[in-house]
Amino acid sequence: MAATIKDIARETGLGLATISSYLNGGNVREKNRIKIREAIEKLDYKINETARGLKTDRTNTIGVIIPELRSTFCAKILSIAEDLLQQRGYAMLITDCRTDKDREKAAVDFLMVKRVDVLLNMPVDETGQHLSPFLEADKPVILLDREIPGISCDMVSVDNYEALYQAAGILTAKGHRRIAMVAGPETNYAARQRRRGFLDACAAAGIAEKDFRIADGRDTIEGGAEAVRTLIRNDPDLTGLVAANNDMTIGMMIGLNEMGIPIPDRISVVGFDNRHFARACRPRLTIVDQPETELAKEMVRLLVKRLTEGNDGVKEKVRLSVHIEGGDSVRDLRG
C-alpha cells in the first residue's frame, strides 16, 4: 500500500494538519518542513488526488469534448494545451464525439460523472443544449473554435469570417472571376461565418452571383472530395477553389488528383490549415494558416482563470486572426 499522510505524521511525529498545511503551501516551521520533506522522500509519499478531490470537490481535471481527435487542428491545440496544463498539475480527460450530437451529449454526462472541473468543448450541437448539465451545476464551460450565441461561457476561436474573406481574396486578386468554395455544413456556426466571408469577398471583387459557387463538403475528407467532383463536373470553367477546413482541403486534393486536374494550370486552389500537408503537396499549397499555438495559449489562460477564479465574472470571447501562407497553387490570371 502506498504511503499516506498518516504515515508521514507518524514518521515525523507531527499532526495531520501540519502535513496537510505543508502540502498546500501553508505556514510550517522550517525544521518541520525539513522533517516532512525527508519523510516524504523516505516513504516515497505521493499525494492522493482522489481523496483530496472528495474533500475539496475538485478533481483538477479538465473534460474535453472535440468532434475529431484525428483532425490535425484539434490534435495540435490539445497537445500544446496539455503540456501547459500538466505543468500546473491539471489533467485532460479527452473525449472524441465523432461529430455526433448524441455522442457529444453522452460525453457531457460521462464527464459530469467523472467530476471534471471545467468543460472544454468544440461544439457539434450548435444549440448548446448538451451543455446544460455543466451550466446548471455552475461549472465553467469554454468553447473552442465555435460560438454558441446565448450561452454564458468563454470562447476562443480564429476570426472565421476574415479567414475566408482573405482566402477568396487571394483568388480574386489574381484575376479569378469564376470561383467556388468547398464549405462546411450550414448547421455549424464557424462554417456559416466562413461562408459569409467568402460571399463578401466575392461581392467586394464585384463577382456576380452566377459566377461563384458554394458546395457543401460536410467538413469531411470524403465530403470535400465529392464536392470538388460535383463542382468541376457542373462548372467546367471554374478557375479557382477554396476549401474551408483542413479535412475538406485534403478531400479537395484527393478529388482533383483523381480527376487528373493540373494545379494551378487548370484550377487554382487555396487550402486550409496544416503547413506540413501544404508543403507535401505538389505543387505546394497556398493555405489559410491558423495560429494554433496562440489559440492553445489563450485557451489555457481562460481555463486556468476559471479553474482558479471560478465561474463568476464577465465571460471572454477571444478571436484571433489567421494569416495566409503562400504556395504555388494559385495561378495569376491577370494580363
Next chain:
Amino acid sequence: MAATIKDIARETGLGLATISSYLNGGNVREKNRIKIREAIEKLDYKINETARGLKTDRTNTIGVIIPELRSTFCAKILSIAEDLLQQRGYAMLITDCRTDKDREKAAVDFLMVKRVDVLLNMPVDETGQHLSPFLEADKPVILLDREIPGISCDMVSVDNYEALYQAAGILTAKGHRRIAMVAGPETNYAARQRRRGFLDACAAAGIAEKDFRIADGRDTIEGGAEAVRTLIRNDPDLTGLVAANNDMTIGMMIGLNEMGIPIPDRISVVGFDNRHFARACRPRLTIVDQPETELAKEMVRLLVKRLTEGNDGVKEKVRLSVHIEGGDSVRDLRG
C-alpha cells in the same frame, strides 16, 4: 450541492447498502429497484466516482503517454480506443511527451498522482526505466507499438520487421536495385525492427551492401525531408525510396517536392501510413497500411482484461500484420 446516495436513501426510505448494491448491480427487490430508479431520476443523482475511487482505490481511468498526439497513427488509435472504453465507463487521461524522455518520466509521475488504474504507453525511453513506478505498484502497463525486452507487461504492435520487408520488396520486385530507406533512430526498438526488415529484403533480392542506403530521418517530418535531400545529393542514381513512418513519409514528400524530383519517373517511393495522405499526394502514394482499428481493438481488449482481472497471469504480446496499399508512386523498371 449534487444529490448523494444519502439523499436517495432518505427519499426511498432504504439503507445506504441497498442503494450501493443497486448501483453496483447487486440483488435488490424489484419494487425497491423501481423506487430507487425514480428517486435517482427525481433528484438527478449522479454517482460520485471520486468518492468511489477513494474507497475502491480505482479511478476507472487509463493513463496514456504517447510521443506525439499529432501523429495520425496515435490519434487514430486513441480515438477508436476512447470510444470503446467510454462505453464501458473508462476514461482516458492523455499525455503527450513530445518524444522526450524527461517529459515521459514526468508524465509517469503525474499519472501516478492522478491514480490511474493502468498505463498505456508508446514508449520513448526504450530502457523502460520510466515505467518503474507502475511496475513497483503492480499496476498494469500496456505497451503500444514498441516492445521493451525484459519488462513484464502486455504489448500490441504491428509486425514492424515484416512491414519494411514488404515495403522494400515492392521496390525490388519492380526491378529497383539502388534503393534507400528513411529510417527512425536506432535507439527505437520498432525502428530497429524496421531496419532489419529492410536489410533482409535487400539481401533476399540480392542487392549488394554498396547499393542500398539507410538514412536517419529521426522519425520526424523535418528529419525525413533532410534525409531525402542528403540521400539524393550523395547518390544521384538511387531509383527507390521507402520511408519508415508517417512523419518521415510526409518529410520525404516535402524533400522531393522541394528538389523538384518527379515521382515516379526519376524516383519511386513507398510511404508509411495514412491512406488519406497517400490519396492526396500526386501521384497517389503506395504505402504500408497499418491496421489501426485492429490495433486499437486489441489494445482495448488487453486494457479491459487488466482492468477487470488485474495484473496477474501471463502477459500477452500481440503482433499484427500490415498490408500494402497500392498507388502510382512506384515505377516498374523491369524489361
Next chain:
DNA sequence: TTGAAAGCGCTAACAT
C-alpha cells in the same frame, strides 16, 4: 504554528 476530530460520498463487512 500545530494537534484533534469531523466529515466529504462511497463500498464492504457484518448483522439482521
Next chain:
DNA sequence: ATGTTAGCGCTTTCAA
C-alpha cells in the same frame, strides 16, 4: 434482501 457501521486519505474547522 436490507440496514448499520467503519473507514478509504485527505482538508478544514476549532482549540490549544
